[in-house]
Amino acid sequence: MTAPLDLARQPFLVASALIVALLAVGEAISPGFAAPQQILRLLIVAALLGIVAAGQNLVILGGREGIDLSVGGVVSLSAIVAGNLMNGADAGIPLAVVACLATGALFGIANGLGVTLLRIPPLVMTLGMLGVLQGLLVVVRQGIPSGRAAPALSEFVTRSLLLGVPGIIWLWLLIGIVMVLLLTRTVFGHRIYAIGSNERAAYMTGVPVKRVRIALFTLSGMFSAIAGVCLLGYSGSSFANVGELYILPSIIAVVLGGTPLSGGKGGYPGTMAGALLLVILQSILTTVNIAESGRQMVFGAALLVLMLFYGRGRAMRA
Amino acid sequence: MMAAVAAAPSRGIDRVRRAFQRFPFLPALIILVALLLLNGLYQPRSVSFIGITGLVKTYLALMLLSVAQTYVVYAGDIDLSAGAIVSLVNVVIVVLMEQWGGGGFAVLGAIGIGLCVGLGCGIVNGIAVAALRLQAIVATFATSIFFAGLALYVLPVAGDPAPAAFWRTYGGKFFGIPFVFYAAVLLALVLYGLARMRLSTQLLAVGDDPQAAFQSGLPVTAIRIKGYALCGLFAGLAALCVTGDTASGDPLVGGKMTLFSIAAVVLGGSALSGGFGAVTGSVLGALIIGLINSLVYFVGTPSEWQNLVQGLAILIALMAGVVVGRKARA
């Protein structure tokens, strides 16, 4: 109907086709790879990445070279904060979730303010912020009681909640629906695309450019915080630097999902497929018994090939 | 007719503005001088001859890698694989020098091959980004994984020693002056020459507006590939310095340098969006990172706070550089 969906649909189909193909490859290499239980486990891992990528996707859609490298730091910090606040007790979950969302929002706002008010390029601002967060992790870990996940949280992430599907996958699905509605059916969504496509024109038509952009970075921080809490549930206890792994993969998931880094077009369904694609690829490589050097070379080359499917830019001479 | 009236009082401001436009690295220079003074204040020996020699020895590699990064940033591109190229070249030359016996010719031969490997990696990146039109950030991240895997294949575990002839040269002195200073002077000359190359202007023009450059008749794809090739070559040179300073092969050695090289480029006043900047600034930016790290220690920051203070200081320097540079130019 409206264009955001139209634009999102195509890459989504491409990525979905690739997912099926990769699952077939995985099943051929090691029987049992595409069994329902294993796919659910892959979905859990993909959900963690996909939630981080939701924020990344928003920031990228907003244009002006939008990118958020600080997601890794926020994920780590939030996992640690959540672990300390819940300290293995279910009663601590609400407080932990609220505190983490606030923390994520705080750093997101800081990023947003730097990018809009001081007009620091997002890559620079969030790279610097990542350094700060990594430093902060070291400080925060000093003299803390514990970093254990509450049992209910672990259950939510790893055990079946409904229809045999774990809660985190439902959460991811919910986030997916909210993201699609947000981007296509709200004024805020239209404004995101507008500032991502032509910030000046958006400004001249009354879009509160700065506020929208700050909101995008804030949401990115909050999504990373949610991912951090879930990651705590996934691994049972918090530990340092868990989030670093999510920085570049979250960007790749967005790109594989058909949102170009230049912003202004694309959507979240593709990103979800991109995240799953990435996780499946990594899993296949884990199960193949070759040396790590070989795994890395295959992974790098495979990423390049995957990007050829839709990550390509416009030709100079059309 | 209008503007002529207001010309007189603004001439001084105009001159400042022009200076910042011509020398985008001025904010970096100011920060660098301030940091040198502070380092000297807290630890006089750190700015002694020996201290500065050590600084240059350690950070020459990052300076070169930042220069490498600058050439792709000129064109509005970026190279996240620069650090992986450093690792790859490092292990290639160390393994070759060992296999060929570690003599003078072995060292020179290995250096030659190493630089070719760097160049080759750069060209691969250039083809992926410019010819295949993949987005630079993600494509070079993918190639970085590939190069890192290759490095691991060449040398599966860190620790192969480089021949003494090699690192003793790098760490040694000639006529009482440390080798690295000769290298730094040579680097300055090379950069001066490169700044006058047609390629530099063309890269900057491409960075300003690739479509416009293309329509002007510039071979945009070839220019961007050349930019990446230059980047690979300088990453190779950076690897030589890493090898000289660490005297060994390590397939992981360059990994963390990539982000620092980008930070150095920004600290040096170049615009990541392309079209504007100077390699001189990136060299200063690399030194700023080094000096911030040592200053944080010299002022007596408790160990658990060091990372945070370093992170904050670099963030503030980045923001200050961007803001001051823009204010001064506007």
Place this chain on the structure above:
Amino acid sequence: MSKLKLGGVSKTYGATVALRRGDLEVEAGEVHVLIGSNGSGKSTLCKIVAGSVRPDSGEVLLDEKPVDISGPGAARALGIGIFYQELSLAAHRTVEENICLPDLPRKAGFFVDREALSRKAARYIAMFEGVAGEGFAAEATMENLRPDQRQLVEIMKALASEAPILILDEPTSALDRSQVDRFFEILRRLKGEGRAIIFISHRMDEIFAIGDRVTVIRDGLTVGTSRIPDTNPAAVIRLMVGEQEALVAPAPAAAGAGVGAPVLSVRELAGPGFSQVAFEVGRGEILGFGGLHGQGQSAVLRALFGALPRISGDIALGGERFAPRAPRDAIRRGVAYVSGDRRRDGVIQGRPIIENLMPVHFLRGRQLIARPADLQAKAKPAVEALHTKLARLGDPIGALSGGNQQKIVIARWLIDRPDVLLLDDPTKGIDLSAKADLFALIRKLAAEGLGIVLYSSEDAELLANADRILVFNGGRVTRELTGPERTRYNLYQAAYEAA
């Protein structure tokens, strides 16, 4: 013998046919005018010749020999130089570097020969000596230049190719009269040297002043070529619009008739590039801003819209104080602003037409939710009022021609009716029929009680449509022309006399 000949070149972008069948024959020593309404395919044709667009079919002959133009570089090598409508300049490079960019003089193979570069650029800079304006210098960077100065650099860059064939795609759209005059002198000299020149403009007077022959393109088809002495504007327009009746300019407005209470009044307004500006606009009135290019007219309009920082003075809207800090403030109070620079200020590229129409409504209607059906219903009337040609509201805006894009940009202000409409050279690069539509609509809006301020760089347009004209010079209003004073003579006199 023709210097350049195009035989049936065509180009489609997805569903959009940009050029159906372009035929053109240009001889050495002539200025060959290309004319056609917006989106008729002129620029596409030019870009095909210049190698920056790949044609789908057709052939290009140089000196009656077929050539393969594989890219802009190849075109240059074949002796084709071009001025791009959208310019092709590097913002952070200097004037002289930009002039020489396609072919940097070299030293020792790899290095730039700085002296040769300066010498070469100086030749072309000298051609516009005296008309280039304040701040124009060989060492100035593009980002510090005004739009007209940038256009001059693009002209110099095209001239520096010294190509036997020169393509000039709307090179005068931002230039003022003195600059155009100088440029035409140069063109006449080049013509004398035997160059073949393709010249595009929407300004009829320019076409008849400089052209030798004129070729008309309609909907991507070449529909005819005539010698300029054998034709007249009316005939050309008839060719452009086809079977439809040629559109006549609307009758001059009834000056002052039916002007209501002041809706916008301005006192002592000062800001970057203007000062001591004062005026009132009544309901139903179209107030014109005239004068030479860049005398502060646009800046005043932007200031009224809240898009310029650091202004002083008093503005009142419908009698109430008004101090906009951002366009958002102005929009909320019912001020609308249409910029002629649609690529920069107007169009949200790459997004659907509907999304381009709605942002103002979102703000004025205090909306949070965007329901597609609701949006369609609101957008339709606004689009239809302007006779916009489009397939579906969900199509990307890039599928429309420039003129139709501009209509969308205007239509977005009509969904919620504003009180004040600020038009900042709104017809730049718009074809004649679209202009006629637009001014009919503007008059209608005025009649409905809007106060309208119109700045136009085309004097005829201003004289025909404004009830009253304020002539700007050096950032101030130097003369007000009302009623029968609104003559071309008075306008020029006020514009050219020293401020």
Place this chain on the structure above:
Amino acid sequence: DTFKIGLSNGWVGSEWRTQMIEEAQAAAAAWKAKGQNVEVVVQSANVDVPGQIAQVRNFINEGVNAIIINPNSPTAFDPVFAQAKEAGILVIATDAEVSSPDAIYVGIDQKAWAEASAKWLAETLGGKGNVVAIDGVAGHPANEMRVAGYREIFSQYPGIKILNEVNANWDQAQGQQAMQNLLATYPDINGVWVQDGMAAGAWKSIMDAGKTGTIAATGEIRKDFIDLWNKEKLNSGASVNPPGVMASALNIAVLMLMGKELKQPATAGQYKNALYLPIPFIDSKNLAQVTSALEGKPGYYSYTSQLSIEDAEALFK
């Protein structure tokens, strides 16, 4: 007078490292009671190899008496350690061995560390079964020594088959994901050899798959894991790489600065400069004792041991 000792740590990505520094600082403070003032200065940050070389250069500039370093590379410090020695500075590496002839290594033998747990696993499996290994960062020397260690042990048991070895970069979550993928691919795993914090992750996947009773896997030494071990009655065994190694190295450094001489010069290991410390082992036999030693400590706290000043003195003439 006071000995000034610089502690250099090039990675702060785990609590183990923090604890290592804290124990070393505590050890320095303990010398005061003995009448010897020891001042420690610390540089501890995430740096790459060149960055850590810069840390050492800072210490040299500052004129410390000794440097104790947990190095990011085995060989990269040769030149800068030579420079330190020229300046009369004692250099001791800990946790990871260095090749420099100008330094000594005080710490555990990483290979023996891996051998101990591999041996436990092989014995627990009765000398036969399918084993997978989850390793740290490929190319990292400590990892490679450990890999060599377990491979050597497993090769001595003809019944043990290594199905696959994967790298999870010493990251708990990656260890968990790797284990999950391995479980899906190989339904018949009997044993898992996994290092450090990744063990907690691997065990989580094993528990999620409901295979706690059928799989034996190596463990780790943080209190959280020890608690889990007790609670779930895991079939596990863990070699201890105590964070106290730096404190041990510091005690040795102080004694050397006092001019004392080692009874047995440090000549062990591949670089002939090592002084190996004993490697404690945790299995079901001493689990209770370890648990009580960790009583009241935070979850990330690692089971530790170190050479006391007296232990260290005993090594000197």
